[in-house]
Amino acid sequence: MVSSPMSEGLIYDKKLSSVGPAYATDPDLVYEPRNLDLAMKLHFLRGIYYFERQAFEGLTILAIKEPMFDWLNKYPVTSGRFRRAESGRAYIKCNDCGVRFLEAKCDKTLEEWLEIRDASLEKLLVSNQIIGPELGFSPLIFIQLTKFKCGGTSLGLSWAHVLGDAFSAAEFLSMLGRLVAGQDLGPPFDLAQSLTKSVISHDPPKVAEDPIAVKRVEPVGDNWLTPTKFKVEPFYFDVTATHLAHLQSKVGPKFGPFEAISAIIWKCIAKIRGKEMESNVVTICKKSEEGNKVYGMLGNTQVVSVVKADFPIVDAEPSVLAKLMREEAFDMRDKIDEAMARENGVVDYVIYGANMTFVNLEDAKFYDFEYRGQKPVRVSYWVDGVGDEGAVLVLPGTNEGGGGRAVVAILPEEEIVRFEAELKRERLIA
Amino acid sequence: MPDIVLKFVKLGYQYLVNHVLALLLIPTALGVAVEILRSSPARWNSFQIDPLHLIFCSFLAVFIATVYFMSKPRSIYLVDYACYKPPVTYRVPFSTFMEHSRLILKDNPKSVDFQMRILERSGLGEETCLPPAIHYIPPTPTMDAARGEAETVIFSSIDSLMKKTGLKPKDIDILIVNCSLFSPTPSLSAMIINKYKLRSNIKSYNLSGMGCSAGLISIDLARDLLQIHPNSNALVISTEIITPNYYKGSERAMLLPNCLFRMGGAAILLSNKRRDRSRAKYKLVHVVRTHKGADDKAYKCVYEQEDPQGKVGINLSKDLMVIAGEALKSNITTIGPLVLPASEQLLFLFTLIGRKIFNPKWKPYIPDFKQAFEHFCIHAGGRAVIDELQKNLQLSAEHVEASRMTLHRFGNTSSSSLWYELGYIEAKGRMRKGDRVWQIAFGSGFKCNSAVWKCNRTIKTTSDGPWQDCIHRYPVHIPEIVKI
Numbered sequence: 043m044v045s046s047p048m049s050e051g052l053i054y055d056k057k058l059s060s061v062g063p064a065y066a067t068d069p070d071l072v073y074e075p076r077n078l079d080l081a082m083k084l085h086f087l088r089g090i091y092y093f094e095r096q097a098f099e100g101l102t103i104l105a106i107k108e109p110m111f112d113w114l115n116k117y118p119v120t121s122g123r124f125r126r127a128e129s130g131r132a133y134i135k136c137n138d139c140g141v142r143f144l145e146a147k148c149d150k151t152l153e154e155w156l157e158i159r160d161a162s163l164e165k166l167l168v169s170n171q172i173i174g175p176e177l178g179f180s181p182l183i184f185i186q187l188t189k190f191k192c193g194g195t196s197l198g199l200s201w202a203h204v205l206g207d208a209f210s211a212a213e214f215l216s217m218l219g220r221l222v223a224g225q226d227l228g229p230p231f232d233l234a235q236s237l238t239k240s241v242i243s244h245d246p247p248k249v250a251e252d253p254i255a256v257k258r259v260e261p262v263g264d265n266w267l268t269p270t271k272f273k274v275e276p277f278y279f280d281v282t283a284t285h286l287a288h289l290q291s292k293v294g295p296k297f298g299p300f301e302a303i304s305a306i307i308w309k310c311i312a313k314i315r316g317k318e319m320e321s322n323v324v325t326i327c328k329k330s331e332e333g334n335k336v337y338g339m340l341g342n343t344q345v346v347s348v349v350k351a352d353f354p355i356v357d358a359e360p361s362v363l364a365k366l367m368r369e370e371a372f373d374m375r376d377k378i379d380e381a382m383a384r385e386n387g388v389v390d391y392v393i394y395g396a397n398m399t400f401v402n403l404e405d406a407k408f409y410d411f412e413y414r415g416q417k418p419v420r421v422s423y424w425v426d427g428v429g430d431e432g433a434v435l436v437l438p439g440t441n442e443g444g445g446g447r448a449v450v451a452i453l454p455e456e457e458i459v460r461f462e463a464e465l466k467r468e469r470l471i472a
Numbered sequence: 473m474p475d476i477v478l479k480f481v482k483l484g485y486q487y488l489v490n491h492v493l494a495l496l497l498i499p500t501a502l503g504v505a506v507e508i509l510r511s512s513p514a515r516w517n518s519f520q521i522d523p524l525h526l527i528f529c530s531f532l533a534v535f536i537a538t539v540y541f542m543s544k545p546r547s548i549y550l551v552d553y554a555c556y557k558p559p560v561t562y563r564v565p566f567s568t569f570m571e572h573s574r575l576i577l578k579d580n581p582k583s584v585d586f587q588m589r590i591l592e593r594s595g596l597g598e599e600t601c602l603p604p605a606i607h608y609i610p611p612t613p614t615m616d617a618a619r620g621e622a623e624t625v626i627f628s629s630i631d632s633l634m635k636k637t638g639l640k641p642k643d644i645d646i647l648i649v650n651c652s653l654f655s656p657t658p659s660l661s662a663m664i665i666n667k668y669k670l671r672s673n674i675k676s677y678n679l680s681g682m683g684c685s686a687g688l689i690s691i692d693l694a695r696d697l698l699q700i701h702p703n704s705n706a707l708v709i710s711t712e713i714i715t716p717n718y719y720k721g722s723e724r725a726m727l728l729p730n731c732l733f734r735m736g737g738a739a740i741l742l743s744n745k746r747r748d749r750s751r752a753k754y755k756l757v758h759v760v761r762t763h764k765g766a767d768d769k770a771y772k773c774v775y776e777q778e779d780p781q782g783k784v785g786i787n788l789s790k791d792l793m794v795i796a797g798e799a800l801k802s803n804i805t806t807i808g809p810l811v812l813p814a815s816e817q818l819l820f821l822f823t824l825i826g827r828k829i830f831n832p833k834w835k836p837y838i839p840d841f842k843q844a845f846e847h848f849c850i851h852a853g854g855r856a857v858i859d860e861l862q863k864n865l866q867l868s869a870e871h872v873e874a875s876r877m878t879l880h881r882f883g884n885t886s887s888s889s890l891w892y893e894l895g896y897i898e899a900k901g902r903m904r905k906g907d908r909v910w911q912i913a914f915g916s917g918f919k920c921n922s923a924v925w926k927c928n929r930t931i932k933t934t935s936d937g938p939w940q941d942c943i944h945r946y947p948v949h950i951p952e953i954v955k956i
Contacts, residue, residue: 058575058609060568064560066598069955104561104604111561123567137956138598139567179571 053166055147062140064111067118071136075204077382078375079342081391084268085203086426087211088168095193097416103145113218116227124177131387141183152194161276164422168198174265207344209329212406219412231338252381255325255348255374257396257429268392268427272454276424279471283445288469297364299447300436304400305363307434310464311398312355314457321398321431322351326371328402347371395429403437428452489815546744548695549752554632555891556625556737557938558601565598566591566956576610580722590731592953595855600734600883605715618654618715625711629739637741641668646697646706647676648690650887654713655680683915684851687887688923692759698744711737712886719785726785732854736885754925758810762803762920770795774916793860799920807922811844841865846907849893851914852879877946899939903931
């Protein structure tokens, strides 16, 4: 990672430690991620929660760490480490190793920082680690607490997608807020002790095609880094309520903000990539209506569906695209599950970026994470390990946003400038 | 059949020898009584009792009694003690320790492997604790952090003790602190005096550098002081401060303490006051100290030094267990006659004479210390120490349970481990009035120190103490090798 002159020395006084469950977990406990979880293993969520001074004021680092022990005790899986069964399928041994905790300080005030709004700088506030090169010694979660000059604090959450989707991550972090507020989280979640899924199948491997929603990559072994042709970087922009209204007028009143934004962006990207390279298949991810999760609220249960357009995107009307997204999205979860099961969980897939992916995080409860009564003033999220086709995340706007949305487009580096220009043309941004 | 016969013979022999005095006196007294009764009342009157003789005899009796009571050493009582319980936030699971090790020693994978093997076989559990400074990668042991740890451990132990005993700071006459490896200026005893505003004429002592057996040295010192100061009490603090002593190098012999030493501390209240007699938990019977420092090998076997890279650590020699065995033998030779019943001493004497005069090939008789003590507290220095002592003293698993479980739950807390072990026995409700306890500690020097206590009153299990939230889980089975 090249650090620009601006980032040199900006974040300093770094201290690394670990935080784990308060009580000893039974050493035989294991957690087996399901097929849909393992399909997401090459992706890593990075989230930053910005808090003003009052949230963490007067707290020593020990006082901040203390409630985390009880918090992590509720889900000992998050403190575990991956192992491989004999079949090669990865599972998590709940060995209480803990999450990595990084303390840092920043020379700027919170206000100054938020004005900069530079994606590459934001990366300094959260860990960029992945799982690997050694599975058994890679934490699943990293937390970075950065204190700004004015007393404001940012909490950077680095979350292995194999544990759960963004909705899970948001809820998990909110639990910490509730614990700090004095709520009792209850006893730890029950887990199995034996490996049930990792049975070596002796049936001859069935040859079948991978579903469209995924892209099979070269085996990455124990280093879960997505191999990509291009360097993929996040680009942020906010869609204010006014712009959103204008957008919805273009697309039609029937469609929600997510569909409207996605449709326009789909067209913009198609224009940039040209007819030969244009993506007429897109993946759409959104929150699942069924509230059930296998392990408390952890797990990848978000809906992963695919939309195929039979016509060139560049010339299409946004409203047509939006209609397509809403009505002709095929839920691919079962197919992904089958594909993974065929391979015994050992194959390496990429979902975000296999096709152009739109992730609807509007309903993610990011702003529900309250620390001592203070809500975050801003929440940034992006995903690492996105494939070459890119991904777009639509997040809820800031609390005072009043109906706007925050959008993160993760695209190949060289497309970003043109993308920004296209957005301006479509009047999505100023 | 022969086994049972042998057992009865042994029991008979023991009863005979141990009660020989009673067995001789009773028939004699009976004989005299019968003789007196048989003689006629007339003979009684003929016994002339000279008044002078009577006065003289009574004065003699009073004189002898006075001399006896005056020269008797004061009884020293252990009123109560409190052990430090680290918070869960200081917990170090095996996996975390290993992962941090790999990151800190990333250029020395062999040293990392060595640490893993030690940890697997150490007998420690997943709930032992290290101070906050050592949780960092790499550890950040500053003077401030060390003082912070000392304050946390010592003050919370003292607070706990004060709550249990009602002790007021102004009532403390003697203060003894032992902490081997951290010795700041002003001393830890001064730190305590400052915090609790103790009296200006307090007799304070700070023992440093004396190793894991320093706890019993402090008790010995307190006892001696309480002999010369009547109507006094002594506060003894035994601890080891981990923060400044984390070895930052990669020499294997010096990495061992990192794997085994953990946070812990104890505060003990001793008294010679009359009014503490009824409420005290234990009476101090003996303290026996053995120092093998005159022998060069013993002197060097636990040695603080710099490694080739200039990093300071404690080097444990390979002969440690052998030297510990020798020191124990020395200590037993002194303590044996003081505590063993006559039957065991005679047997030991016979075999000793036999080996010297008749046949050197006779197996040396190992006295059965289980007859002298109900409870054993063996310093939880490491699994090997406990195994060795269990073998040497022929103790059962239950006898060494307190030591093993303390090692599992708290790790090697150095001089305070004996108090955690005593706490375990009490928490299990096994301590009855009259029970005798033997505390054995080993330490650098090389020293082997013993203390013998007698339980003063049956101790009810209470809801306080470091074991209160986990005693129901113990004893646990500790596997030979834990899979990390």
